[in-house]
Amino acid sequence: MRGWMTAAAAALALAVSACSQPGAETDAAASTELRIYNWSDYIDPALLTDFTKETGIKVTYDTFDSNEVLETKVLQGGTGYDIVVPSNRNLPRYIQAGAIQPLDKAKLPGLDKLAPDLMAKLGRFDPDGKFAVPYMQGTIGIGYNEDAVKKRLPGVTIDSWAILFEPANLAKLKDCGVYFLDASEDMFAMALVYLGKDPNSTNPADYAAATDLMLKARPYVRKFHSSEYVDALANGDICAAVGYSGDVLQAKARAEEAKNGVKVAYAVPKEGSEIWFDVFTIPKDAPHPDAAHKFIAFMLRPDIIARASNFTQYANANTAATPLVDEAIRTDPNIYPSSQLSQRLFVSTTRDQALLRDVNRQWTKVLTGR
C-alpha cells in the first residue's frame, strides 16, 4: 500500500507541477540562490561555504543515492534544482528526453583543462560536451577485508572476478559475508566481462549466461545492496563486496580512523571493469541557471576540484588539478589508474528501453530466484 501511495502521491505531484509553469528567472544576473542535488557523501562541505563566501550565492544541497531515483525525479520536471549529477550511462536519456539544457560554454572558463582522453570517452554519451561537465570518475571492483580473505583463500591473489563469481571461492567466503551491488546494469556488465563477453552486449544469450552465473553465485551472497557494504566492510561485518572504488576507499579510511584492526583493500580485476563518470548538468527548468554556471566554473578550478578529490577519494578529469591532489590519492593506482589499467577499463553504454526491461527482469530473477 505504501508503494501505491507513493505512486499516487507522485502522480498528484505531477499533475500539480504540470499546472504551474516553471517561472523564468526574474533577475538572472543577480541570482543569490543555488540548489544542488548530488550523490550522498560526495563533496567537501567546506567547498560549499567557500563558494558562498566568494559569490554571495546561498547553496541548498540535497543528496540522493541512486541514478534511478534521480532520473525519475528529473524526468518528471519541476524539481527546483539547478544542478543535478547523473552518471554517464544515464546521460543520453536525459538529453533525449529534453530534461537538461545545453551549457553556456562562454561562462565556463577552465573547460580546456579537462583530460582529452577522458572527454573522448564521455563524448559517446554527450557529443562535444554540450550538456555535461565531469565531476568525479571511478571504477567498480572488489572491496575486501585483507586478513579475513587471506585466512579463507590462502595464497590466492585477489585480482579476478572469479573470487566473487565462482561458487568454489564464494563457498569459502560465505561465512564471513559477501555483498553484491543492487545495480542491475553494473552487475551484468561485470558478469559479462568475466565471461569474456562484450559488457555492452545486446545479445540476449549473453545476458542469459550472465544470469546463470549470478544465479549460481546467489546462494553465497548475504545481501544485494548498493551502499550498506561501505559500513559493513569498515566494521569488519563482511569480507568481500562488489563495490565502487571511492566507496571502498572510504570504508578503508573509516576502518583506519576507528582503529578496529580491519584492513580494507580494493582491486580492479584483471578481466576488466567499468569506468564511470558523474557529471554536472543543469535541468531544463532550473530556476537559477546563471548561479549553476558559476558553480560549475568554480568546480572547474584546479585548486577547488583537487580539494574535492581529496575528500571523496575519487579521481577528477582536470589535468591541471592532478598535481594539486594529495600524493597518497594521486599515486594510488586504484584511484588514478595507470595507463596499463586504463586499457582494461570500458565505459558502459545506454541500453534501449526493451533491453533495459529485459535486463532488469533477469536481475529480479537473480535477486529473488523467480
Next chain:
Amino acid sequence: MRRRGLAALLPILWLAIFFAFPFLLVARLSLSDSALAMPPYTPQIDWGQGLAGLSAFLAALDGETYARLAQDRLYLDAWLSSLRIAGTAAALLLLVGYPIAYGMARCPSRVRQVLVMAVILPFWTSFLIRIYAWIAILKPAGLLNAALGAVGLPRIDILNTEAAVLLGLVYAYLPFMVLPLYAVLDRQDDSLIEAAEDLGCTSMQAFWRVTFPLSLPGAAAGALLCFIPMAGEFVIPDLLGGSETLMLGRVIWTEFFANRDWPAASAVAIVLLATLVIPILLWERQQAKVLR
C-alpha cells in the same frame, strides 16, 4: 437536514481530492505507454485541440500493460507472497496484540490512560529510525547476539530474512492492532461477565463465550487496518528483508525506478487495489448489514 448534508460534503470532498483524483491519475497511467520524454509516458492530452485532442488521447490508451503483467508469473508470485507475509503478520499481531489489549482494559482507569499513552509513544520517534534500530539489534554482531553470547546462548542470525520482516511488521503495526481491540474491550459491560458467572460459567468459559465473541469486531478492524498497508509495505522488507523476500511494494519500486516504466508500476498498484481493497470493502459492507 441541510446542515447534515453540508457536513457530509467534507468527507466526500476529502475522498474526491485525496482518493478519487489520484486514483484516476494512476488508472490513466496504467493504460499509457512508457516513453523517453518528460514526463516519461504517452499519450498526453493536447488541450489545444479541445475535444478532438481528448478523444485522440482516449483512443491511444490501451490495456497492453495489464496483458504484460498476466504473462509473467513474477507478478502473481509477488502478489501471493505479499498476501502470505501480510496474513502471517496479521495473525501474529492478533496473538500478541490481544493479550496486551485485554490486560490494558482490565487495569484501573488511571493506569489505563498511562498504558494507552505507552502504546502511542513510539509514534513520537520517526518510523524510519525505529526500523533502523532493529538493524542494529539484529545484525550479526548486533545487540541481540551480544546479549545471547553474554548468557551463553547460541547466536540468532535473522537479519535479511523473512523472519526479520515479520518481526518488523509486528513491531511497527502493533499499535494499530492494540488500539481497536482495546476500544472494544474497554467498552464491554462488566455486568455481562457477572451474569455469565452467575449462570455457572467459570471465568475461562465466560471469556470464551462472552468477552471473546464480543471483541471480534475489534479484532477484525485491527486485522484489516494492519493487513492492507502491510501487503503493500516497502520500507520494512527493503531494510530488514533479504533479496528473496518478494513483495509487491518492491515490484512497484523496480517498475517505477529501475525500469522507468510508470505504466507497469501503476498497473501493479491498480491490481493490488482491485484485488485487496475492493473485496475487503464489500465484505465490510456485508458485515455492517449483518450487524444491523
